[in-house]
Amino acid sequence: MELCGTALSCTPAAFLLLHLGLISTKAHENEFQIGLAGEEVTLNCMDIIPDSKLTRDTVVSWKYYNTLLCRMDKFSFWKTSAFIADRFDIKAPHKQLQVRNLKLSDAGIYTCEYGSHKVRTSLHILKLTLSLDGHFLQNEVPELILMQNSSGPLPDLNIILFDSNNNRVTAELQNKNRRKYIASLKKLEAMDSGTWVCQVRSDSPLINQNISFAVKVLGFQNPDLERKYATVDSTVTLSWHLNSQKIKWKEVFTGQLNWKQQEGANAHELLDFNVTAQGQLHETKKSSSFLFEIPERKPESTIEVKLPKVHFNHSGQYQCQLEYQGRYAQSKIELVVMKVSANPAGPLSRGANMTLTCQVSGLLPPGAYLRWERVNGTEMDIKNSKQQEVKLEVNISAAGLWSCHLIEDSDRKISLHYLVEEAPVWINYVIIGAAVGGSLLAFALGCLCIISGINWQRRRQRAKRMAQARQHLLENKTCQCQHRLKK
Numbered sequence: 001m002e003l004c005g006t007a008l009s010c011t012p013a014a015f016l017l018l019h020l021g022l023i024s025t026k027a028h029e030n031e032f033q034i035g036l037a038g039e040e041v042t043l044n045c046m047d048i049i050p051d052s053k054l055t056r057d058t059v060v061s062w063k064y065y066n067t068l069l070c071r072m073d074k075f076s077f078w079k080t081s082a083f084i085a086d087r088f089d090i091k092a093p094h095k096q097l098q099v100r101n102l103k104l105s106d107a108g109i110y111t112c113e114y115g116s117h118k119v120r121t122s123l124h125i126l127k128l129t130l131s132l133d134g135h136f137l138q139n140e141v142p143e144l145i146l147m148q149n150s151s152g153p154l155p156d157l158n159i160i161l162f163d164s165n166n167n168r169v170t171a172e173l174q175n176k177n178r179r180k181y182i183a184s185l186k187k188l189e190a191m192d193s194g195t196w197v198c199q200v201r202s203d204s205p206l207i208n209q210n211i212s213f214a215v216k217v218l219g220f221q222n223p224d225l226e227r228k229y230a231t232v233d234s235t236v237t238l239s240w241h242l243n244s245q246k247i248k249w250k251e252v253f254t255g256q257l258n259w260k261q262q263e264g265a266n267a268h269e270l271l272d273f274n275v276t277a278q279g280q281l282h283e284t285k286k287s288s289s290f291l292f293e294i295p296e297r298k299p300e301s302t303i304e305v306k307l308p309k310v311h312f313n314h315s316g317q318y319q320c321q322l323e324y325q326g327r328y329a330q331s332k333i334e335l336v337v338m339k340v341s342a343n344p345a346g347p348l349s350r351g352a353n354m355t356l357t358c359q360v361s362g363l364l365p366p367g368a369y370l371r372w373e374r375v376n377g378t379e380m381d382i383k384n385s386k387q388q389e390v391k392l393e394v395n396i397s398a399a400g401l402w403s404c405h406l407i408e409d410s411d412r413k414i415s416l417h418y419l420v421e422e423a424p425v426w427i428n429y430v431i432i433g434a435a436v437g438g439s440l441l442a443f444a445l446g447c448l449c450i451i452s453g454i455n456w457q458r459r460r461q462r463a464k465r466m467a468q469a470r471q472h473l474l475e476n477k478t479c480q481c482q483h484r485l486k487k
Contacts, residue, residue: 138219164194315361
């Protein structure tokens with residue numbers, strides 16, 4: 001004790017170091033403790049014996065700096081009307097001071113005195129707050145504020161953030177004056193909902209504190225832009241999956257579903273919806289001219305529309321938008337529709353050509369293209385468009401089943417078939433005759449071919465009937481001869 005008293009005279013610098021807990025003459029007399037704003041902390045009165053062993057004249061007291069908070073002995077307890085009087089208690093049997101709902105202003109020196117003992121605790125308070133009370137919409141950028149207060153000089157803090165998936169998050173520091181740190185985080189996605197961690201570090205004084213905080217991101221589990229393909233006259237269902245049930249969002253929010261055929265066009269409201277604090281979804285159909293249905297059975301927290309018979313002009317952007325406290329989040333589905341046609345549309349005559357056209361309604365992503373091919377055909381029956389071309393024509397002279405494919409990154413997204421039928425023989429006569437120069441003479445020759453063909457068929461049928469008659473006559477004569485021989 002004498003060595004300690006000689007080595008550490010009560011200079012202001014030494015006194016400050018004692019308060020910060022960096023130098024300790026006796027480990028039990030100087031403590032350094034971290035408290036988090038809004039939570040509680042328990043300060044120890046080191047080495048004090050239990051209540052039952054205290055002598056009658058032993059008095060225990062707690063002070064905040066020089067302000068008396070409470071005094072107690074073996075049989076009585078006296079509490080002052082100090083600034084934290086309604087937020088602290090004494091925990092038996094070791095007279096610990098428990099302070100609830102901490103505030104930044106609670107930082108400072110707390111002293112427990114009993115007999116000749118004094119235990120000083122320097123309480124350092126950290127306060128972490130998140131903008132918008134931690135309730136965000138997807139694509140919003142949260143702002144984190146970390147404040148500190150202490151009895152001595154404020155340390156330079158090192159802050160590291162981890163998201164709900166334990167991935168380190170880069171934060172852009174906007175303000176740093178040791179008392180208040182302001183940082184902007186990344187744009188949030190729906191999957192970022194959960195418990196985040198803020199690691200606070202300092203070497204002097206030694207601080208190693210993890211602060212957990214909740215982040216809720218209301219939005220869609222769909223991608224920001226989803227592309228869906230359909231063929232004309234097919235049935236397609238478009239779905240948007242809200243994550244409100246998954247993150248237990250206990251607030252009311254509303255939304256609507258709009259459609260527009262292309263960017264810059266007028267939007268048409270198809271339906272609106274609201275979700276109650278209990279998570280119940282209510283939808284109202286707004287459009288009567290647009291042919292669609294709202295399925296009754298669908299996954300929970302899902303906005304869904306069904307197009308029972310897709311038209312080419314049903315293509316475009318379907319945008320689902322939700323609103324919460326004047327802020328908005330949205331998710332789009334781009335519907336791309338495919339159709340095929342032929343010119344001429346009739347059966348394909350022998351020796352004639354036909355043009356098949358495959359067309360999609362909207363722009364294609366990079367790496368996507370169209371392909372025509374004949375089923376069970378050869379390499380010569382395949383034609384590809386250039387990348388991102390929305391229309392592909394192919395001239396054909398062979399009948400059969402032709403298919404148009406939309407291919408994206410070597411994956412067939414959608415296919416549509418067109419059956420090219422071969423024209424009957426008598427039609428070929430007409431086409432062949434009409435193709436010779438297109439003159440009246442050629443047309444007359446064509447008609448002559450038709451007549452000749454008909455006459456030839458008639459002569460063939462007549463010869464067949466005559467042959468049948470001769471055969472019938474021969475059979476009758478044979479029967480008559482056999483009858484005469486028998487007689």
